[in-house]
Amino acid sequence: MKCPVCKTEELAASALEQSLTCRHCERCGGNWIQSFEYWKWREQHKDNLPENLLDPDDVPAHVPHPKTGALQAKFCPECSSILVRYKVGHGVNFSLDQCGNCGGVWFDKDEWESLKGRNLHDDVYTVFTAPWQAKVRTQESLRAQEELYRKKFGEEGFEEVKRMKEWIDEHPRKQEILAYLMYSSR
Ligand SMILES: [Zn+2]
Ligand SMILES: [Zn+2]
Known part of the structure; x- marks a missing residue:
């Protein structure tokens, strides 16, 4: 062998x-x-x-x-x-x-x-197995996406956005907050 x-x-x-x-x-x-x-x-x-x-x-x-x-x-x-x-x-x-x-x-x-x-x-x-490999690919594309935004926002900006996102995601009025951010910025 x-x-x-x-x-x-x-x-x-x-x-x-x-x-x-x-x-x-x-x-x-x-x-x-x-x-x-x-x-x-x-x-x-x-x-x-x-x-x-x-x-x-x-x-x-x-x-x-x-x-x-x-x-x-x-x-x-x-x-x-x-x-x-x-x-x-x-x-x-x-x-x-x-x-x-x-x-x-x-x-x-x-x-x-x-x-x-x-x-x-x-x-x-x-x-x-296929399910494990599918999960690996999902994780990889999420990481690539994060990397892209990290570059766009800069390290500090990205961390700040991430912190805000986590806060919003857990907020009971998430949908309204998102609507506010989207439509009241002018
Ligand atoms: Zn063999
Ligand atoms: Zn060897």
Whole structure:
């Protein structure tokens, strides 16, 4: 089994968790998890851990390692099918690569630890589902929209508008306030 990133390096059997076997690349630090190994481990951890979003400082920072051609397609070390990229979202800045044929998953160096820090390591296969991916896209477009307004209003102006918006959104007379803002400014 060859590393999908380094291409030539052999993957060696290793333990990612106490009962989770993976194939590890010594050179790039990546890990390959076969789907049955993941589900075997998941079976022993039936209770889904609540997502931990609270202390981003406690979560090991994910340092994307210098990939030669990060956009280059990766291929499954087991069945040679192309690996499909799925954005994790939820504040995680990397994608996971899954084989559409055999279901194995590739984690670049530190990605498993980074997911684990957020309790997302037990949701890996949920990340690949359509509803999760749809939510990631919605979050992304909201963020892009916010970025656009931030540029338009300036940092300080944007924060002020955001504060006003939150106040208005929660106000029982929201509709009237909006009408006032729209039509009484002249
Ligand atoms: Zn490698
Ligand atoms: Zn495969």
